[in-house]
Amino acid sequence: MPDKYAPRDWQPHEKPTLPGSASTPLHPTRRRIQYGLVGLVVALTGGLSNALVTANLPYLQGSLGAYATEMAWLPAAYVMTNMSANLLLVKFRQQFGLRRFTEIFLALYAAIALAHLFVHSLSSAITVRAAHGLVGAALSSLGLYYVIQAFPNKYRLKAVVLGLGVTQLALPLARVFSTDLLEFGQWQGLYLFEFGLAIFALACVLALKLPPSDRYRVFEPLDFVTFSLFAAGAAGLAAVLSLGRLLWWSSTPWLGVVLAISIVLLCAAAWIEHNRRNPMINTRWLASADMLRLGLAILLIRLVLSEQSTGAIGFFQTLGLANDQLQTLFALMLLGAVAGVAASAWLINPARIAEHLIIAVAAICVGCFMDADATSLTRPEQMYVSQFLLAFGSTFFIGPAMVAGLGRVIAQPGNLISFIVLFGMAQNMGGLLGSALLGSVQILREKYHSSQLVEHLVLTDPQVAARVQA
Incomplete structure (x- = not known):
């Protein structure tokens, strides 16, 4: 049985630029157009996961029966997990392959989007938003890889800029059309659209897979210790910055406690990584x-x-x-x-x-x-x-x-x-x-x-x- 971690024999133009990224074989023009369209769909799907909520936060407040300070937890929960997700996602791509990464996380994204339709309380909404932050980070990089396949090697930098830029269009795009979704089906209309978009993106990537890439054994036990410390510290910092101006900095004692704990956790993660032989x-x-x-x-x-x-x-x-x-x-x-x-x-x-x-x-x-x-x-x-x-x-x-x-x-x-x-x-x-x-x-x-x-x-x-x- 061949070693799945053995390096492949790539042509010079095919070799992946970075560990965990897709190879770049020559594609016919039609296939390049298809990759570009799928990249656009996937990147917008990932960006809209947070943009639809951010653009309509005041209107979702009435649906969930929550105060403005409570609603601030929704975008905060997304950022809390999104900020640290790439620590593990990059290594997941490198060790298990880009194709498996693509299918697993898009399926998870669709399942979480479906879970939104059954949200009837603020606590469940916060939980689902936190899960969305994790898989949303995966979709951003996935869209970039698809867009890169749409361009010849000499235009690689332009492809990187376009792939990153498309994700940034999600928020202004959500503000343009999401009002109609609210009128159509209130907050369920937003989530139903998101679920449909996720299913469409999943179908696209299953129909048009990314080229293979090299795989590496990269996970180490200490990675999960660093991730736990970094994720908890970053989440606490995001919570304090998101809620501080609403609860007011000097009037809410727990903000100071969480901030202090977050700094300690981030410093501990940095200390571990600084002294590792093979740091993440x-x-x-x-x-x-x-x-x-x-x-x-x-x-x-x-x-x-x-x-x-x-x-x-x-x-x-x-x-x-x-x-x-x-x-x-x-x-x-x-x-x-x-x-x-x-x-x-x-x-x-x-x-x-x-x-x-x-x-x-x-x-x-x-x-x-x-x-x-x-x-x-x-x-x-x-x-x-x-x-x-x-x-x-x-x-x-x-x-x-x-x-x-x-x-x-x-x-x-x-x-x-x-x-x-x-x-x-x-x-x-x-x-x-x-x-x-x-x-x-x-x-x-x-x-x-x-x-x-x-x-x-x-x-x-x-x-x-x-x-x-x-």
């Missing part, structure tokens, strides 16, 4: 100047982008505007995101990564500056250009940021998991930090202005007393 997370490589700069850049860009998700959308929701009144704005945001992906793929050049990131940040800064004078009289029409620029910048930066790290990973394939952890943590933490920071500033300023308004409303004032009596 290469702390020395992550602490290099280049990787620290890249991680900080991704985190800060994600932090600034909270102006769109928490600032503009939250601003209009506070003013009482519903999703159906924001459809044109959402459509322009989707158009901006698509333009960002297309421009990034077209212009990608490893020698000019810094310029790409500067363009993305410049677009975001201009958009934020244009919205800086918003008042209660501001309406969506006045934010069309600014939100288009923000959406453009949000997808224009993601591809170059990934390519900047991949170049170093290809030179040292053993650092693949380390880079994916850095990339995922920087993205998720940046988004959570941005929402927490911006939301906290909004609450502080609202309390300040409220106190300024009411400090003169005392009954000793004759005008106030007369109005109270009237």
Whole structure:
């Protein structure tokens, strides 16, 4: 019986770029188109798993009979598991093969989507969202592998940018069409659509399988210790950042306890990995100047982008505007995101990564500056250009940021998991930090202005007393 872990004899153009990735044989044009379409379906399926809930959180609140602070657990639960999932998923692909990985996790995704239809309480909804975060991470990488198959080797970088960018289109896309699903079947309509999409994606990957890849014996017992510590620490950190501004940082003692425990757990995981002979997370490589700069850049860009998700959308929701009144704005945001992906793929050049990131940040800064004078009289029409620029910048930066790290990973394939952890943590933490920071500033300023308004409303004032009596 042949050894399933024996390396295959690849042609130069077929050899997988990284351990666990698919080989890249020559495909006819028709097959490339099929791979591209399946990649689009799989990537959007993975992205929509969280986007449909995030875009409709206020409307799901009534269906589940929960308070706003309780509903915040739904997106938090997704991020809590999604952030650490790749620690094991990458090694699973490497040891058990990409095809088995594809079929198992897409089947799990469909089963979890079906479970959503039987959710009738907040606790069960949180459990299902946490499970979705785990399998959602698998679908993001799977969609990328399919998109890569759709392009010749000379366009590999463009394929990587497109594969990553498609996942980022899920949230603006969900905001455009999910209102109709709510009108059709309330919250069950959202989950029924998600289940149907998952079944369709599963059928697609079963009909069109990825090319084979090499398999390696990579799992070690200590991997699961590191994963347990890292996953628990990251989950606690995500919970604190998601709920802190709603429960308020200094008014809820358990937030401080969870934060302290999370830091201890993450430090313990880092200590174990730092002293391992064959670490899953290469702390020395992550602490290099280049990787620290890249991680900080991704985190800060994600932090600034909270102006769109928490600032503009939250601003209009506070003013009482519903999703159906924001459809044109959402459509322009989707158009901006698509333009960002297309421009990034077209212009990608490893020698000019810094310029790409500067363009993305410049677009975001201009958009934020244009919205800086918003008042209660501001309406969506006045934010069309600014939100288009923000959406453009949000997808224009993601591809170059990934390519900047991949170049170093290809030179040292053993650092693949380390880079994916850095990339995922920087993205998720940046988004959570941005929402927490911006939301906290909004609450502080609202309390300040409220106190300024009411400090003169005392009954000793004759005008106030007369109005109270009237």
